Each structure stands twice: as structure tokens, then as C-alpha cells.
Amino acid sequence: MLRMEKRDKLRGTVSVPGDKSISHRAVMFGAVAQGMTQVDGFLPGADCLSTIQCFRQLGVNIQRVGPTSLHIEGRGWDGLTEPDTVLDVGNSGTTIRLMMGLLAGRPFHTIVTGDESIGRRPMDRVVQPLRLMGATLDGRSDASFTPLSIRGGGLKGISYQSPVASAQVKSCLLLAGLQAEGRTQVKEPSPSRDHTERMLNAFGVKVDQSPDGVSVEGGQVLQARDVQVPGDISSAAFLMVAALITPDSCVTIQHVGLNPTRTGILDILTKMGGDIQVAPTGEWCGEPVGDITVSYSALKGVEVSGEVIPRLIDEIPVLAVAATQAEGRTVIRDAAELKVKETDRIAMTAGELRKLGAQVEETDDGMIIEGKTALIGDQCDSHGDHRIGMAMAVAGLVAKGGVTVERPEAIDVSFPGFEAVFSRLS
Numbered sequence: 001m002l003r004m005e006k007r008d009k010l011r012g013t014v015s016v017p018g019d020k021s022i023s024h025r026a027v028m029f030g031a032v033a034q035g036m037t038q039v040d041g042f043l044p045g046a047d048c049l050s051t052i053q054c055f056r057q058l059g060v061n062i063q064r065v066g067p068t069s070l071h072i073e074g075r076g077w078d079g080l081t082e083p084d085t086v087l088d089v090g091n092s093g094t095t096i097r098l099m100m101g102l103l104a105g106r107p108f109h110t111i112v113t114g115d116e117s118i119g120r121r122p123m124d125r126v127v128q129p130l131r132l133m134g135a136t137l138d139g140r141s142d143a144s145f146t147p148l149s150i151r152g153g154g155l156k157g158i159s160y161q162s163p164v165a166s167a168q169v170k171s172c173l174l175l176a177g178l179q180a181e182g183r184t185q186v187k188e189p190s191p192s193r194d195h196t197e198r199m200l201n202a203f204g205v206k207v208d209q210s211p212d213g214v215s216v217e218g219g220q221v222l223q224a225r226d227v228q229v230p231g232d233i234s235s236a237a238f239l240m241v242a243a244l245i246t247p248d249s250c251v252t253i254q255h256v257g258l259n260p261t262r263t264g265i266l267d268i269l270t271k272m273g274g275d276i277q278v279a280p281t282g283e284w285c286g287e288p289v290g291d292i293t294v295s296y297s298a299l300k301g302v303e304v305s306g307e308v309i310p311r312l313i314d315e316i317p318v319l320a321v322a323a324t325q326a327e328g329r330t331v332i333r334d335a336a337e338l339k340v341k342e343t344d345r346i347a348m349t350a351g352e353l354r355k356l357g358a359q360v361e362e363t364d365d366g367m368i369i370e371g372k373t374a375l376i377g378d379q380c381d382s383h384g385d386h387r388i389g390m391a392m393a394v395a396g397l398v399a400k401g402g403v404t405v406e407r408p409e410a411i412d413v414s415f416p417g418f419e420a421v422f423s424r425l426s
């Protein structure tokens with residue numbers, strides 16, 4: 001159980017663990033690059049550890065040389081070897097979908113599976129386009145769900161209009177495309193996070209952007225390079241909302257990734273009236289980085305919809321917590337993707353917040369939240385979803401009597417040390 005007591009203030013300067021999306025990509029790109037990649041600031045969360053384990057099973061030597069540092073001996077595209085056991089991605093959607101793109105180009109057989117949550121998440125969104133490129137895939141419900149088997153090789157480039165704005169789909173196809181004959185192009189309804197494009201560039205790969213989408217020419221080789229991973233803005237979001245809703249708070253979060261495809265949460269919290277100062281400090285491996293200072297603010301309800309949704313998709317559970325403390329109505333739309341994350345995050349966020357007395361209505365593609373509500377502490381459940389567990393813990397900071405979170409171990413998926421960071425704020 002995790003206990004979060006009501007606090008009268010949160011003050012101090014902290015940092016958050018490395019960005020999860022960038023940490024996954026550093027391992028995968030390092031694995032297929034030529035030469036040695038050193039990664040610093042790596043997120044040692046359960047999801048990224050699953051990625052390391054899968055690539056070790058594919059024959060890659062990955063050494064943990066410090067708590068957040070890795071050495072990866074790149075093997076080039078042709079150096080990956082057929083694994084002799086099933087690859088287990090645990091809880092990580094990013095691991096399975098990006099790795100499928102890499103494996104689609106490899107002329108061997110792999111079986112990939114994950115935990116119960118992964119077993120419910122749609123894989124047809126990558127399986128269908130990979131089949132169009134020529135990969136052979138099979139699995140439950142015509143390979144819509146894990147366990148999946150893949151036999152790759154002999155790919156041809158395609159031009160693909162993705163029905164969803166998903167960096168996992170886009171990245172999967174670009175990684176397959178680099179091993180395909182000709183050009184592979186992906187267009188999406190609105191821009192998703194572009195860490196793959198930026199890191200491929202940093203590894204010497206040419207990625208083209210045009211109004212028709214993002215594309216790569218097959219046959220390009222990745223050159224190893226060192227990667228410094230910025231703090232994860234999705235983890236920082238829990239601290240930002242905590243500081244905004246807890247009276248008398250002022251919290252600075254250092255070295256946070258500020259990639260514009262991820263900063264929707266800064267835009268929306270500012271629109272809600274939040275006092276948020278951003279001080280850019282540099283660029284790490286093509287990713288802008290800076291310090292974020294957040295002070296307690298009187299928030300107001302807003303509408304959240306359209307192109308900002310993919311730019312804050314993982315922050316919506318904690319944004320809903322902020323909305324319970326904002327005056328007026330917050331409407332979140334266009335976020336049906338939340339239903340196919342680790343849990344149905346619309347149902348889980350609404351259900352858990354209602355336990356604390358919040359007024360939250362679920363809709364088909366989001367939520368309607370009426371504020372401001374005085375929350376009353378209770379026992380909440382992470383439902384095995386890290387972001388739900390952390391969002392409810394943040395709600396505990398303002399709930400009378402605090403909040404107890406059941407199944408808090410899920411938090412280790414993306415934010416090991418979550419509780420310790422909060423105890424450092426006085």
C-alpha cells in the first residue's frame with residue numbers, strides 16, 4: 001500500500017527519472033547501430049528493463065554500468081539473432097510495438113508476449129501495415145492480440161495512412177522501413193511524439209518530413225553515439241499538478257525534456273491559470289531540455305481536445321485530478337485512445353476520482369469534470385496501471401484524510417522512487 005497524506009505545502013527542487021520513450025529507443029537503436037552506445041540518465045523502470053531483457057535475448061550485449069547508465073554493443077541490423085525462448089515485454093506497449101518493427105525486417109522467427117494488460121491491447125494497428133510490407137505475423141484473433149509470432153525479412157516500403165495518432169505505430173513502421181526496399185512513409189491524423197525521428201537523426205539516419213508525412217529510405221545504417229536522456233515530462237506532470245493544487249507550494253523540476261510534441265500538459269495547465277515558468281537549459285541528443293517551476297495557483301476549468309491530445313495523452317489521468325480542483329467545468333474530448341492503454345484510463349480515472357467525491361462523468365472519448373470539489377480521502381486502486389496509481393496519490397495531497405493506493409508496485413513501470421521524490425519536498 002502507498003499512503004499519501006494531505007500536505008499543507010510542497011516546496012523544493014527535485015528531478016525525475018529519465019524519459020521512458022527515449023530510454024526505450026536508446027536501447028533499441030543502440031542494439032542495431034554500428035559501434036558502442038553509452039546511455040546516461042536511463043530510466044530503470046520495469047518497462048525499459050523489459051526492453052533490455054528482450055534485446056539481450058536477441059543476442060545484444062547490454063551492460064548496466066551504473067544505476068542509470070548502460071553500455072550497448074551495437075550489432076548492426078544483421079547482428080540480431082533468433083531468440084531461443086519467447087520474448088516477454090511485461091507491461092510495455094512501446095517495447096512490443098517498436099520491437100515488432102525491428103523484427104519485421106529480420107529473417108528469423110520470434111514469439112512475443114506480455115502481461116495480462118498487454119494481452120488486452122490492440123496489436124492489429126502494427127500487424128496490418130507490417131503485413132502489407134511483407135512480414136509474416138500470426139497470433140490470437142488473427143494476430144490482433146498477444147502472443148504474437150513474427151517471421152520477418154524481404155520487406156517492401158509502403159505509404160501508410162495511420163487511422164490513429166500513435167508514435168508507437170509510426171516508429172514501428174519507420175524501423176521496418178529502414179530495413180525495407182524503397183521508401184516507407186507514414187501519415188497520421190495529428191502529430192504524435194517525434195523521439196524516433198530525432199534519435200534516428202542523431203544516429204546518422206536521414207528522416208524526411210513533408211505534408212504527406214514522415215518517411216525513410218530503406219537500407220540506412222545507424223551509427224552508435226552516446227545518449228543523455230532528459231527527465232520524463234510525463235513523470236514531472238505529477239509534481240506539476242501536485243504543486244498547482246497544494247496551497248503555498250513552489251516546486252522546481254530540473255532537466256525535463258521539453259520536446260514540443262510532449263508539452264501539451266504545459267499548455268493546458270497554463271491555460272487553466274497555472275503559474276508555470278519554463279527555463280530552457282540546452283539540447284540533449286536532439287531533445288530540448290529545461291527546468292520547470294510550478295507554484296500553487298487558482299485553476300479554472302478548460303476544454304481539452306484536438307491536436308493537443310496526442311501531446312499530453314499519458315498526462316490525462318493527473319490532468320483530471322487538477323480539474324477536480326479547478327473552478328468550473330473541464331471537458332476532455334478526442335481521447336478515446338485512453339481506453340486502450342494499460343487500463344481503460346477513462347473508466348479508471350473517473351471511477352477512482354468518484355471514490356473521493358469528485359464529480360466526473362465518463363464520455364465515449366473523454367471526461368467531463370465539475371470543480372472545484374473538496375475531496376475526501378479513501379482507499380484507491382492503481383488497477384495495475386502506473387499512471388492511475390500516481391494520479392490517485394497526487395489527489396491524496398489535497399484529500400481530507402489522505403489517500404491509500406492499493407497495488408502501488410505498478411508505479412515502478414515508469415517512476416521508480418515516486419514516493420521518495422514527494423518526501424523530499426517540505
Ligand SMILES: O=C(O)C1=C[C@@H](OP(=O)(O)O)[C@@H](O)[C@H](O)C1
Binds near residue numbers: 094
Ligand atoms: O512511442 C512512445 O514511446 C509512446 C507513445 C504513446 O503511445 P501511442 O503511440 O499508443 O499513442 C504513449 O502513450 C506511450 O506511453 C509511449
Ligand SMILES: C=C(OP(=O)(O)O)C(=O)O
Binds near residue numbers: 047092387414
Ligand atoms: C501508455 C503507456 O505506455 P506503453 O504504451 O508503453 O505501455 C504509458 O506509459 O502511459
